[in-house]
Amino acid sequence: QNLLAEKVEQLMEWSSRRSVIRMNGDKFRRFVKAPPRNYSVVVMFTALQPQRQCSVCRQANEEYQVLANSWRYSSAFSNKLFFTIVDYDEGADVFQQLNMNSAPTFMHFPPKGKPKRADTFDLQRIGFAAEQLAKWIADRTDVHIRVFRPPNYSGTIALALLVSLVGGLLYLRRNNLEFIYNKTGWAMAALCVVFAMTSGQMWNHIRGPPYAHKNPQNGQVSYIHGSSQAQFVAESHIILLLNAAITMGMVLLNEAATSKGDVGKRR
DSSP: OHHHHHHHHHHHHHHHHOSEEEOOHHHHIIIIISSOOOSEEEEEEEOOSGGGOOHHHHHHHHHHHHHHHHHHTSTTOOTTEEEEEEETTTOHHHHHHTTOOSSSEEEEEOSSSOOOGGGBOOHHHHOOOHHHHHHHHHHHHSOOOOOOOOOOOHHHHHHHHHHHHHHHHHHHTTTOOGGGGOHHHHHHHHHHHHHHHHTTHHHHHHHOOOSOEEOTTTOOEEOSOSSTTOOOHHHHHHHHHHHHHHHHHHHHHHHHHHSOSOHHHHO
């Protein structure tokens, strides 16, 4: 009981300083793996050092920090759940011990027993948005975290600038608005929307998947997801370009067939 109380007290002290507790191999084995424990621990295994060039790790870490801060400053905060992080360069032995060869990875270590399959977050299928992580934690621990994000006005400012720009252009050309009836312009705008939707941009917006996946062991980058139930952002960009190329080819074929000129050239 004294050992458990000491561990909880130490974790609470660290949490009071920083929402996400950084751990090396020794701290991980003592506070996460070794009994006794009456608390849950969520661990993010990552590789944040610049030489690792893991942009996905940095993006996932930002969402993880948002979630941990939401828990730390919520009225429901208690010593039943702690957020920790193990960086590959600070705890390579932990990665080897768990046979882990990819990052980022989120795992939940329950108060009793070993982690089950569902205690590993399915990042590739669900994405790493703070809201999705919170839902997964609620399923594993019964702790419900309401995610609070810092205010971001960039979208509002961008929309206001766009509206101002369009309004300014319409005002400057108020005596000649024939361009509004330009079919080609509207067709290009419609195609851009179609390409974005058919390539999976809405799925990316909802799920928040990583741009690509880099294996921390061999540095190999994957742009195409191995599962048919998920995708990377880069994958949707590739599909968008292919769809655009096919459409452009069809337009050029139609133009060649209907234009006036040499039959051989048209063919």
